[in-house]
Amino acid sequence: xxxxxxxxxxxxxxxxxxxxxxxxxxxxxxxxxxxxxxxxxxxxxxxxxxxxxxxxxxxxxxxxxxxxxxxxxxxxxxxxxxxxxxxxxxxxxxxxxxxxxxxxxxxxxxxxxxxxxxxxxxxxxxxxxxxxxxxxxxxxxxxxxxxxxxxxxxxxxxxxxxxxxxxxxxxxxxxxxxxxxxxxxxxxxxxxxxxxxxxxxxxxxxxxxxxxxxxxxxxxxxxxxxxxxxxxxxxxxxxxxxxxxxxxxxxxxxxxxxxxxxxxxxxxxxxxxxxxxxxxxxxxxxxxxxxxxxxxxxxxxxxxxxxxxxxxxxxxxxxxxxxxxxxxxxxxxxxxxxxxxxxxxxxxxxxxxxxxxxxxxxxxxxxxxxxxxxxxxxxxxxxxxxxxxxxxxxxxxxxxxxxxxxxxxxxxxxxxxxxxxxxxxxxxxxxx
Numbered sequence: 001x002x003x004x005x006x007x008x009x010x011x012x013x014x015x016x017x018x019x020x021x022x023x024x025x026x027x028x029x030x031x032x033x034x035x036x037x038x039x040x041x042x043x044x045x046x047x048x049x050x051x052x053x054x055x056x057x058x059x060x061x062x063x064x065x066x067x068x069x070x071x072x073x074x075x076x077x078x079x080x081x082x083x084x085x086x087x088x089x090x091x092x093x094x095x096x097x098x099x100x101x102x103x104x105x106x107x108x109x110x111x112x113x114x115x116x117x118x119x120x121x122x123x124x125x126x127x128x129x130x131x132x133x134x135x136x137x138x139x140x141x142x143x144x145x146x147x148x149x150x151x152x153x154x155x156x157x158x159x160x161x162x163x164x165x166x167x168x169x170x171x172x173x174x175x176x177x178x179x180x181x182x183x184x185x186x187x188x189x190x191x192x193x194x195x196x197x198x199x200x201x202x203x204x205x206x207x208x209x210x211x212x213x214x215x216x217x218x219x220x221x222x223x224x225x226x227x228x229x230x231x232x233x234x235x236x237x238x239x240x241x242x243x244x245x246x247x248x249x250x251x252x253x254x255x256x257x258x259x260x261x262x263x264x265x266x267x268x269x270x271x272x273x274x275x276x277x278x279x280x281x282x283x284x285x286x287x288x289x290x291x292x293x294x295x296x297x298x299x300x301x302x303x304x305x306x307x308x309x310x311x312x313x314x315x316x317x318x319x320x321x322x323x324x325x326x327x328x329x330x331x332x333x334x335x336x337x338x339x340x341x342x343x344x345x346x347x348x349x350x351x352x353x354x355x356x357x358x359x360x361x362x363x364x365x366x367x368x369x370x371x372x373x374x375x376x377x378x379x380x381x382x383x384x385x386x387x388x389x390x391x392x393x394x395x396x397x398x399x400x401x402x403x404x405x406x407x408x409x410x411x412x413x414x415x416x417x418x419x420x421x422x423x424x425x426x427x428x429x430x431x432x
Contacts, residue, residue, distance in 0.1 A: 008126060011138050013181035014118070017081050018145025020088060020171040020178075021111065023153035025049070026279050028104045029262045030272055031165065035097050039395045042263040046391025048101045049259045052108040054384040057377060059112040060214040064195055066113070073117040073124075074186040078179045080113035085175035091168040115211040116195055119204050123197060124189035135207040142211065143287040150280035157272035164272060199372050202360055209356060214380045220373035228374045239421050240362055246416040247355065247375070248382045250310070253409035255386020256393070256402055257317055261340070263391070264324055264399040268332040278336045285345030293353040305354035306417045309347045314410035316343035321403030 028048055033041030067076060087106045094103070122134045149171075156167050195217050198204045208215050229241045265275045297305045316339040323335035363371035386406075394402045 008122065008134055008137070010121070010182065010185035011118075011134070011141055013077075013081075013178050013185055014138065014141050015145045015148075015178070016174040016181070017084060017178035018142045019149040019152065020084070020174040021107075022146035022149025022283070023167075023276060023279070024088075024104075024107065024149075024171075025052075026150075026262045026276060027153065027164065027167065028100060030266060030275065031091075032097060032100060033263060033266055034164075035095070035100070038263070038267055042260065042267075042395055043391040044097055044101065045263055046259050046387060046389075046394075048104050049255075049390075050384050050388035051101065051105045053255065053380060053387055055105050055108045056112060056212060056214045057216070057380040059109040060212065060216045060376065061219060062109075063113040064116060064216060067116050067120070068194055071192045072188065073121050073192075074182060074188055076117045077114045077186065078182040080110055081175050081179035081182060083110040083113075085172045085179065088168050088175060089172035092165055095165065112212050112214075115208060116198065116215070118211070119198050119208045120193050120195070121186065121189065122207075123193055123204060124191065131201070132203040135203040139207050139210050139290070140287075143283075143290070147280065147284050147287060150276055150283055154273050154276040154280055157276055161272060196369060199363070199369070202357070205360060206353075206356055210352075213383070214376040216373045216376050217369035218373055220370050220377060224370045224374050225377075228371070228378075238419075242416055242420050243358060243362060244375075244378055246306075246413045246420075247359075247378055249409045249413035249416065250351065250355070251379050251382035252386040253317070253406045253413070255383040255388075256390045256409070257320075257386075257406035258344075259387040259390035260394040260399055260402045261320075263394065264403075265332065265336060267399065268324075268329050270330055270333055270336075274333050278333065278340055281337055282340045282344040285341035286349055289346045289349035290353075293349040296350060297353045297357065302354045302358050303417055303420055305350055306358070307414050309351035309354065310410050310414045310417065313343045313347035313351065314407045314414070316340070316347065317403050317407035317410065321400045321407060324403060325398070325400035 029041075029045040032044045032048060035041065036044055063076070070076065084107055087103045087110065090103055091100065094100075118138060119135070122138065123131060126134045152170075153167060157164060160166065198208050199215070199217060205215070228244055262275060262279070265278065266272075270278075319339045320335055320343075323332055323339075327335065359375055363375065390402055393405070
């Protein structure tokens, strides 16, 4: 029986698994350091994050095809949550470096399975007039769940500082709860959309990319990449290639910084509960910032919004780099609590909103699927590349070098964005 219009209680099935996933990245990095020591653990953490980001590209293609061919929304969502639960609990039983990295990679692969079906379900079960609010609710439930998970991990690390590994068990139980809720509350719709539908509307595409920044409708060809970067020399055709160059700089910078941020806090003898508290603060500020980012970006041009957010993020990275060089020790928590929420919370929310609007305007051409595939591949490869080298740079050149380099890349991004040709109409340049 098809679900009634306006009945999207199943959205809340996302909450328990979001709680479970919220602290996962920080937990994996801290555990790898616990297993291997600071230097080697930082490098293994870098490899783990790089593989996690890299796997999202083939995962998006695989699960996207499965979504189109099976048309089983409930089954795919419940399967995704169930497999996440198995992977989380298995952390507790195989306490090795290789096992930790492989399970973290597995979670990257299986978590993508639910992203597109969730967004399609909203479009298939809600009236079109309610799509925007339903997507906002889905994103909010997920974000609040992530915040809740980081709060849980902060309290757990404070109460059981030597038993962080045990937290994987309740995290797995939460994922099982999400799988059960999905089976109980989701009914297969009477009609279904293809994935391309998600890419045609801003609310659905933005919601999908927040769940996972890689969204591939069809495998892009070499000619699609050439087309994206062609025309750089002419001011009339330079918008798209300059935009992609700015995206590369941003996501390489993000991979560099984010991969080494948890290890540097541990390196400065911050206890695990303080590490989680800093990440929690950044995630909380990001959740609030997304609520205001649309109005902020809507009041100015997309280029101006992007430049302002890149500058804020870049200066915040440099400030953290300076603190890592000159301050160090447990007092590092103070600049971390100030500048990380600015960079990862406020600046990211504004940049995400403005850059994804620019991307949306860019891909709405003759071949939106191919253009979106290029964009997703660029984001995935850039993030993976930054993550891959982050640990090595931090160990051999110093954490401050990684953070300063991350900031420099963002300032280079400012220069690229500032060169973008101004749009010919207000609709192209302002977020509506």
